[in-house]
Amino acid sequence: MTESRKLTKRQFLKTAGVATATAGATTLAAPAVIGQSPIRWRLQTYAGPALAEHVIKPSIDAFNKVANGEMVIELYTADQLVPTGELFRAMQRGTIDAVQSDDDSIAAPVDISVFGGYFPFATRYSLDVPVLFNQYGLREIWEEAYGEIENVTWLSAGAWDPCHFATVKPLRSLSDLQGLRVFTFPTAGKFLSRFGVVPVTLPWEDVEVAVQTGELDGIAWSGITEDYTVGWADVTKYFLTNNISGAWIGSYFANTERWNAVPDHLKELFKLCMDSSHYYRQWWYWGGEAELRVRGAKLELTTIPEDEWKQVEEAAVTFWDEIAAMSPRNARVVEILRKYNDTMRHAGPPYREA
Structure with a gap:
């Protein structure tokens, strides 16, 4: 990590709790309208800069473009604002607004967190993950588990590469x-x-x-x-x-208060962008694994x-x-x-x- 990034992290952690709380009570309290400041989110991914270019940045860039000034998501990479192991609590407090990671790495306080990331031999191919969540009931179990946790909303899971x-x-x-x-x-x-x-x-x-x-x-x-x-x-x-x-199982999470403050049409847009990210990874990893082996x-x-x-x-x-x-x-x-x-x-x- 460069010195400039370290300074940014220290300054952020000193001020973000107060600043974000204030923003949550004002800017984020109502949907954006013409002439009003946009809703702003800080989203941190588990991935470093080079990897984030593939696993999340295209979808966030698309969201910011299509949101047309009503909402802006600022993307931060691994450990840039908060150490990965502290991401869940930081999101829960509202220090950051959203997270892309596996449940296991961010120490999510739910029993099912052990299945996030790489649960040994649970999957053979990346397509196994969306089928398990959308056809075999894992989505409902994840919603149930995180529904018991204060101020964090689980949004979506998708597949990454093999281990x-x-x-x-x-x-x-x-x-x-x-x-x-x-x-x-x-x-x-x-x-x-x-x-x-x-x-x-x-x-x-x-x-x-x-x-x-x-x-x-x-x-x-x-x-x-x-x-x-x-x-x-x-x-x-x-x-x-x-x-x-x-396949690695990763998810998107959001601070519940921040998520509830987003108007419905922007929630739907974010859901579409998550699906776009899931789709991108399906072909990027599948093709990459074979090409680089050969x-x-x-x-x-x-x-x-x-x-x-x-x-x-x-x-x-x-x-x-x-x-x-x-x-x-x-x-x-x-x-x-x-x-x-x-x-x-x-x-x-x-x-x-x-």
Whole structure:
């Protein structure tokens, strides 16, 4: 992080609580009309600048254009205003207005937060995520869970890329995971620690340097598209083709008071822009993963044999049982995941291998 950005963050945190509270009572209290100041939101994404150019910026740019001066969303990238782990509370307080992230990384105080990000082997492909939310009932469960939380509204979930390892040393056996220090997500790290992986928590922007200095052996945070996009392919050497999840589950959230202050037509516009963002990621990641595996020149592909990787898949079954035991609602989610994956298996190709 540059010094100028640090200063911006400090100054923001000193003043935003008071300034935003005042704005919430005035500017945001009524729909914008001709001659009136526009509604202004601060939205922070989990993604750094290079990644944000794809995972959210096009949709926010579109929103600001079509909102025609009635509302303006200011987009901030990872840790720019608030550390990622503090995003939920900052949004709840009104320090920021909205968030794009997974539930797991922002420490959302709901039982289902463990399913955000990479829940081991819950998905095989990115299309699994919208189907699970829109046809299998996850949307209703997320709305129920966040409906119990004061002043935060969950808005929408979508799919990102699969979870692979990018490392400085080759992974060709499960034994190679022993002692491997990786940057990953909380629940994914908890699961991978069963195979000797050592999860390391760092600010997103520090990851590349941590690999260069030897603090990290690699990353289990993305697919190969992000490795190339954000620069991690420049500091690692190998990409493991096995993954623990076919798609990251991320969501949009908003401060409830700020959301309720937005007129209905702008709410609908924001919903359309979220869907546009979800669609963009579907093709950007899908095409990128294949293209870079085949033609990417920076990372050598490695694979752990199927019979060994089967042990990881079998361990996920036990892990799911443990998560289901945490709460009745978690048990409902796990039941849906089991039903869905069983349906996909019985459907056969192209849904799942025969």
